[in-house]
Amino acid sequence: MTSIRLIPKIQIARFPQMDHEIDSDSVYQNIGVTPVINAAGPITMFGGTKLRQEVHSAMNAASQTMIDLHQLNDKAGEILASYAGAEAGMVTSGSAGALILQAAAVVAGSDKKKMRKLPNTEGMRNEIIIHNIHRFPYDQCYTAVGAKLVGVGDFLRCLPWELEGAINENTAAIAYLDAPFVSRNAMPLKEVVGIAHAHDLPVIVDAATMIPPRSNFTKYIDEGADLVLYSGGKGIRGPQGTGIMVGRKDLIQAARDNASPNQFIGRGLKVSKEEIIGLLQSVELLMATNEDEETAMFRNLSQMVVDALIELPGLDVSIEHDYKNYLIPTAVFHFTKEWDGPSRDAVLERMKQGERPIYLYWLCGPDTLAVDPLNVDEDEMRTVISRLLEELTKKN
Numbered sequence: 493m494t495s496i497r498l499i500p501k502i503q504i505a506r507f508p509q510m511d512h513e514i515d516s517d518s519v520y521q522n523i524g525v526t527p528v529i530n531a532a533g534p535i536t537m538f539g540g541t542k543l544r545q546e547v548h549s550a551m552n553a554a555s556q557t558m559i560d561l562h563q564l565n566d567k568a569g570e571i572l573a574s575y576a577g578a579e580a581g582m583v584t585s586g587s588a589g590a591l592i593l594q595a596a597a598v599v600a601g602s603d604k605k606k607m608r609k610l611p612n613t614e615g616m617r618n619e620i621i622i623h624n625i626h627r628f629p630y631d632q633c634y635t636a637v638g639a640k641l642v643g644v645g646d647f648l649r650c651l652p653w654e655l656e657g658a659i660n661e662n663t664a665a666i667a668y669l670d671a672p673f674v675s676r677n678a679m680p681l682k683e684v685v686g687i688a689h690a691h692d693l694p695v696i697v698d699a700a701t702m703i704p705p706r707s708n709f710t711k712y713i714d715e716g717a718d719l720v721l722y723s724g725g726k727g728i729r730g731p732q733g734t735g736i737m738v739g740r741k742d743l744i745q746a747a748r749d750n751a752s753p754n755q756f757i758g759r760g761l762k763v764s765k766e767e768i769i770g771l772l773q774s775v776e777l778l779m780a781t782n783e784d785e786e787t788a789m790f791r792n793l794s795q796m797v798v799d800a801l802i803e804l805p806g807l808d809v810s811i812e813h814d815y816k817n818y819l820i821p822t823a824v825f826h827f828t829k830e831w832d833g834p835s836r837d838a839v840l841e842r843m844k845q846g847e848r849p850i851y852l853y854w855l856c857g858p859d860t861l862a863v864d865p866l867n868v869d870e871d872e873m874r875t876v877i878s879r880l881l882e883e884l885t886k887k888n
Contacts, residue, residue, distance in 0.1 A: 526848075526849060527848065528848065528849040528850065528851055529848060529849070529850045529851070529868065529872050529875060529876060530851050530867040530868070531850060531851060531852050531853070531863045531864055531865070531867070531868050531872075531873075531876050532851040532852055532853040532854070532864055533726075533822075533853050533864035533866055533867070534701075534723075534725065534726035534727060534729075534866055534867070535851075535853075536725070536732065538851050538867075539732065539867075540725035540726065540732035541725060541726060541727075541729045541732075541866060541867055542729070542867055543729065543730070543731070543770070543774070544729060544773075544774070544777055546773055546777060547729075547730065547731070547770045547773045547774050547777070550769050550770055550772075550773040551731070551766040551767070551769060551770040551773075552766075553769075554765055554766045554768075554769035554770070555765075555766045559765055561753050561765065562753070564765055564768055565582060565583070565748065565768070568581075568582070568583050568768050568771075568772055569581040569582045569583075569744065569748075571772055571775075572736055572738055572772075572775065573738055573744075575709055575710075575775060575779060576709050576710055576713055576720070576736075576738040577709075577710045577713050577714065578713045578720075578738035578739050578740075579739065579740055579741040579744070580738070580739065580740070580741040580744035580745065581736065581737065581738040581739075581744060582736075582737050582738075582744055582747060582748055582751075583724070583734055583735070583736065583763050583767070583768045583771055583772075584721065584734070584735035584736065584737050584747075584751070584761065584763065585733055585734070585735065585752075585761040585762060585763050586723065586724070586725065586732075586733055586734060586735045587630075587698065587700035587721050587722065587723040587735040588630055588633050588735075589633075589735060589758070589761040590700075590721035590735045590736075590737045590747075591630060591631070591633035591634055591698060591721065592633045592634075592636050592637060592757075592758060592761065593737065593747040593750055593751055593758055593761065594634070594665075594667075594696045594719050594721065594737070594747065595620065595633070595634040595635075595636070595637045595639045595664075595665075595696075596610060596637045596746070596747065596750035596751075596756075596757055596758060597719065597743045597744075597746035597747040597750065598620070598639075598664040598665035598694055598696060598719075598743070598746075599613055599616055599617065599618050599637055599638070599639050599664050600613075600616065600637070600746070600750065601742075601746045602742075602745060602746045602749045604749075607749065607750055607756045607757070608756070610637045610638055610750075610756070610757045611636065611637050611638030611757065612638060613637070613638035613639065613640075616664075617661070617662050617663060617664040618638060618639050618640055618662060618664055619639070619640050619641075619642050619660070619662045619663050619664060620634050620639050620640070620641055620642065620663075620664055620665050620666070620667050620696075621641075621642045621643075621644055621655065621658050621659065621663060621665070621666045621667065622634075622641055622642070622643060622644070622666070622667040622668075622669075623643070623644060623645050623650045623668070623669075623678045623679070624643040624644065624645050624646060624647060624650070625645060625646075625647060625648065625649065625650065625674070625675045625677065625678055626667070626668065626669040626674065626678060627641075627643065628669060628671070628674075628698075630698075631667070631669075634667065636757075637750075637757055639664065641667075642658050642663075644657075644658045645678075648675075648677055649675075649677040649678065650678055650679050651679075652679065652683065652687060655679065655684065655687055656687060659687075659691050659693065663691070663693055664693075665688075665693055665694045665695065665696050665718075666684055666687075666688045666693055666694075666695050666696070667695075667696050667697075667698070668681055668684055668695055668696070668697045668698070668717070669697075669698045670697065670698070670699045670702050670712070671698070671699075671700065671701050671702065672701060672816065672817045672818070672819065673817050673855065673856065676816070681695070681697070681712065681715045681716070681717065682715050682716060685715060685716035685717065686716075689716065694718035694719065694740070694743060695716065695717050695718050695719075696717070696718065696719040696720075697712045697717040697719065697720040697721070698721055699712055699720055699721065699722055700721060700722060700723040700726065700735070701723060701726055701727070701819070702722070702819070703722055703726070703727045703728055703778075703819075704727050704783065704786075704787075704815075704819050704820060705783065705815055705819070706778065706779060706783055709722075709779075713738065713739070717739065718739050718740045718743055719737060719738075719739035719740065719743050719744070719747070720737065720738050720739055721735055721736065721737045722735065722736040722737075723735055723736075724736055724771045724774065727778075727819060727820075727866070728771070728774050728775060728778050729774050729777075729778065730770055730771040730773075730774030730775070731766075731767040731770040731771055731774075733763070733767055734763060734767050734768070734770070734771040736771070736775075787813075787820065787821060790820045790821045790822075790865045790866070791811060791813070791821035793865035793868060793870065793873050794811045794821045794822055794823040794863065794865050795811065795823075796823075796870075796873050796874070796877060797809070797823035797825075797863045797873070797876070797877055797880070798810065798811055798823055800877045800880070800881060801823075801825055801877075801880065801881070801884070804833075804884060804885075805830060805831075806827065806828050806829075806830040806831030806832060806833065807825050807826070807827065807828065807831060807884070808825065808826040808828055809823065809824070809825040809826075810823075810824060810825075811823060811824070812824045812862075817856070818862075820864070820865065820866060821865070822853070822862050822863065822864050822865070823862060823863040823865075824856065824860060824861075824862045825860070825861055825862070826857075826859055826860050827859040827860070827861075828859075833884055833885065833886070833887075834883065834884070834886055836854075836858070836859055836860070836861060838883075839861065839880075839883050839884060840852060840854055840861060842883045842886075843879055843880070843883060846879070848875065850875070850876055850879055863876060863880075
């Protein structure tokens with residue numbers, strides 16, 4: 493008689509069926525993951541941003557109906573383009589996915605023979621010019637399709653003649669980065685656009701982190717950019733895996749042709765129907781929210797930090813909000829020469845310890861930390877302040 497091997501039972505009680513809403517902390521705790529307080533802003537490694545309840549509801553509803561993804565992409569693109577004042581738009585798999593599709597669009601276009609060859613770009617215009625002071629870790633995404641980056645200028649600035657001198661018969665586009673803490677000594681975008689368009693070249697802009705302010709939704713298109721990308725999971729507060737790209741109709745079409753659900757180099761850059769609907773809902777909510785009122789709310793949260801730390805000797809504490817480095821009112825504290833407490837790095841690391849780890853923004857300078865209020869409510873901010881006072885007043 494043939495024996496039957498029994499499959500062992502799989503325990504699936506970690507996410508029990510309940511009639512009421514599951515506590516958000518327990519979803520992670522049930523699988524051994526520790527919830528944190530993210531006072532570092534919309535940083536991917538800490539989960540991006542908290543979704544609004546309306547976005548949850550829209551994504552849940554979208555998950556229960558099947559659609560033609562091409563039609564959904566068409567309609568989503570139209571909506572996003574209308575907000576940006578662009579010819580066309582699309583939803584991407586985050587801003588990194590958009591970088592890859594920007595490169596594919598300018599190198600291979602919608603030419604299926606070229607698209608199929610990627611990342612082999614032999615015989616194609618495959619050079620993307622970029623300011624050396626705009627080089628950043630994610631520009632590797634441009635090279636994923638076989639493009640080559642050509643740096644211009646030095647670590648301080650780029651001059652028009654340097655940009656002109658780098659253009660040749662292999663140039664596919666000029667890339668431009670706008671981001672917090674990026675040098676403002678690069679050529680202005682309008683000037684770059686003027687030179688690029690004189691040579692019939694597109695300008696592709698990475699503005700992933702530059703919303704808010706909401707005016708940046710139209711700024712880059714108004715200044716002549718041909719493709720602009722934004723992260724969907726940062727200030728827009730959409731699903732973490734989404735991004736937005738807007739721009740020239742032919743280039744957006746080329747990006748879509750190279751992307752999922754088509755079977756070309758961007759096939760792996762999938763965006764689900766639920767994420768697309770969630771992003772559209774997030775953009776609608778963002779644009780319907782009064783920016784002054786939202787800014788005031790963030791300022792009040794940051795003021796709580798300033799009021800608590802202002803009298804600690806050796807700390808220079810203030811609210812910074814300049815739409816260049818700090819896109820929302822942020823509590824920033826500098827460790828001055830008079831500071832005799834624990835080091836900046838020691839405080840940063842100690843805040844990550846304990847039952848509820850707390851992450852602060854640390855990319856603002858070697859002697860500086862910041863509390864970004866985007867993902868922090870009042871109760872969490874009180875916890876942040878309590879822990880900060882505890883760690884800052886510890887003896888070395």
